[in-house]
Amino acid sequence: MSHPQDSLITDSHAPDSPQEPVEGVEATTVDTLPSLEEQLRQTELLAAEHHDAWLRAKAETENMRRRAQEDISKAAKFAIEKFANELLVVKDSLEQTLAVEGASLEAIREGADLTLKNLAKAFEKSGLAEINPVGEKFDPHKHQAISAVPSEQPANTVVQVFQKGYALEGRVLRPALVAVAQSA
Template identity: 50%
Template sequence: MTDDLENAQQGETPIEEISAQTPEERIAELEAALEEAKASVLYTKAEGENIRRRANDDIDKARKFALEKFSNELLAVKDSLDAAILIEAADVKSYKDGIEITIKQLTSVFEKFNIAEVNPLGEKFDPNKHQAISVLENSGEPNTVTSVLQKGYTLNDRVLRPALVMVAK
């Protein structure tokens, strides 16, 4: 009797009780267990779908707002350019000073976000970082960048834009 009580407390059905059940009662009990297992599987499946959907939403938000910090930093540069346009009585010197300050602001933003300038003047030509526009007959060392037409830029050491260069033949 104490064994029956312990088995009942542990959620087990005593052997005498199983044999005392009619086949219909046993079928009903098994069907109830089956329904409970189905409900558990459906709940687990739904929970997995919810996790996947939330992860996809988070990825979409990350893509959508990835540039938010960068964009906020660029707003200060835009504000400086707008302020320069509003100046009515200005000379070339004040415009030049304002442009230099704006370039410093933009350079600061680039540094914060690991955007580096590529100015390869005098370096060996590297097709991974430079784009040759023309080849010059020159007394310089062959395959060396002789002039830079447009600076290149890298983002975390990955080329954003190659430098447009002229190379010695």
């Protein structure tokens, strides 16, 4: 009795030898995969490259952070330099006024006026502005009311300034001390 497996083995279509090249088709060689050792070596090289790049990036980030902190420190330390240079002119003017021996009251007054003008220029150049709100509506962000007085002006209107306020680039350094109109 013959088994179906026997017929497969003796089938006439089964090649006994390697296939012969088919006409018009190029013979190709089969690329062999690299060995596991070679794959491991290549992967280790790639990992070492990535680790080196990571270390360099980390060092560069640390350097940038350090430089930024130094820049911030210098900016804070020397931020007032421009204003200080402007104040030197004011100080010189005041010293010149006081250096005049036997100066008349008028000469001292002129020197004080010149000094005040120089100070106003220094403030303006440095972004320091006066807050002098007479006649304005009371603003608790810019004004500090220390009294309410009877007035013909609308309630909460600034009627008197006891001390001017100052703002630096729009941010209040010192609010103006004011009296406001009482509500009727």
